[in-house]
Amino acid sequence: MDRIDRQILTILLADGRATYQELGRQVRLSANTVAERVRRLQASGVVRGYRADLNLATFGRGMELLSDVRLREGVDRKGFEEHLPQVPQVVGAMRLTGDYDYQLRMACTDAHEFETVIDRLKADFGVRELRSRLLLHEVPLGPDRLLEP
Template sequence: MDRIDREILSLLARDGRLSFRELSQQVHLSPNAVAERFRRLQADGAIRHIRATLNPAALGHALEAMIEVKLQSDTAALAFETALRHLPQVVSATLMTGSFDYAVRVACADRDELVQVTEHLRQKAGVRETYTRLVLREVQLATA
């Protein structure tokens, strides 16, 4: 991977809708050369997905929170991750080191829904303990 590949990745991370023509103008290569690099970056696994980043508030989920989770000793990580897939409020989950096992980001309509999600985690997803913090603002800094 060279400087141009990294520049293409950076541009796509900011706006995944850029066409090969638009990318080519930014990196000073032909659209065909950019397309070849794009396909190689996909094949090599550098580009896993191109997807839309949704605004939870626009979808009626104005309350976002980070729920740190400690699993019960008999709960396997994969079983917990499977249980999360049944909760539409879950935006992402990250397996962590430290005091808690996971950081789970959720987007809820209101506090009542957040309580329901937290109770569901405790009662049906093998969670022993939670620590919840509300998200006030998120600033995207890195593109990778």
């Protein structure tokens, strides 16, 4: 990966919908050359996909939380992961090392809905313990900082 690839990635992180023409203009290459570079970055696994960053509050889910989750002894982790999509309030999940097994990012309408989710996770998903924090706001650091040589 060279300096131009890093420039292309920086632009795509800011605007994943940037056209090859726009990318080419910014890095001073033809659209075809940029397209080939982007395809190579995708094929090598550097670019894994493109996604929309949604404002969950516009869906009535303005209460975002981070919850550290410890599973009960003997709970199948793969099964837990496979069943998480059944809980629409869980919008992200990460497997962890340390005292907790997972960190879940949840978006709820209010405390009552959050309590319902906690009860469901404990009753149906083998969760033994949750430690939750209300997310006040995200600090936009951006992964483009990793692209610095």
